[in-house]
Amino acid sequence: MNNQKTGEDHVDRLRAQWARELPDLDTNPMSILGRVYRLSMLVRPGIEETFAAFGLDRGEFDVIATLRRAGAPYRLTPTELYKSLMITSGGLTHRLKRLEKAGLVKRTPSPEDGRSMMVELTSAGKTRAEEAFRTDMASELALFAAMPQARRELLEELLRELTHTVMSSLADRQK
Template identity: 60%
Template sequence: MSDDAGQGSDHIDRLRGQWQRELPELDTSPMAVLGRARRITLRVRPGIEAVFARHGLDTGEFDVISTLRRAGAPWRLTPTELYRTLMISSGGLTARLNRLEAAGLIRRREAEEDKRSLLVELTEAGRAKAETTFREDMALEKRILAGLSAHEQEDLAALLRKLALSLEDDGAGAS
């Protein structure tokens, strides 16, 4: 267990030290990455969720409108494309769509090429809300990462991408 780059000890270092004392034969190095990732996520999530709340959204609703906005003009997808992208159930998506439609941020319409299919599309209000909310979220996340240089952020992003891809490739996630 090392004190990285001369930095002070954090909560995870203290936990690892305690485990080292109690179970000295056990390698606790995974905590150095995954424990910190979890703590960081838990620490920043309330601030990010507060951004969404200021715009009258919860995280799931923001996920829907931002997915539609990222899809590009004309900012519409089928419900199937949406729930596959968001990795949620179709029932969970329906509830979100109902709330967003009631708020005037999306509309559901028949697909012109197949009247049996529905399309979900952003309204102008939905597009504006997605963009405004995303800009504020990115400003917050930039402030959160200000403790790292641009180069450190790039290095960290590259390592996290490598880890994410390895989990996708071998299915070694939360089994």
């Protein structure tokens, strides 16, 4: 891919329709957020297919990946897990039951507080998390193969900036 502007896309067509129907409305946010959303929808099936090949859904992968990223001994409290995953404790409980049944996690008493439980990745869970993540990253990297590294780095920088801007804006609204 070169630095020239690519042809019209789906978002351009949507914006043109809205410009015709509501010419006074600035639809510029669609040019960014619409494309981010569309990209997410385009890649989601492939990501889910990758995890399914490892006997996982996306939520289950998120749990074992979070435990793996935590480092040895690959163990967190349920509270640490659900806060990291930004889900409810009930949603986590359901995932943990499935993962425990599959032998990928186990619940163990907390070494600091025998009344609390820890969620720990089993060796099978560690292997599954690593293999699924490696496969997913290879698949996702292939999606960007035609884009020069410098353009990818620029896009990464701009998306990071966009994320900070949006987060700041949302925080300001809540004040």
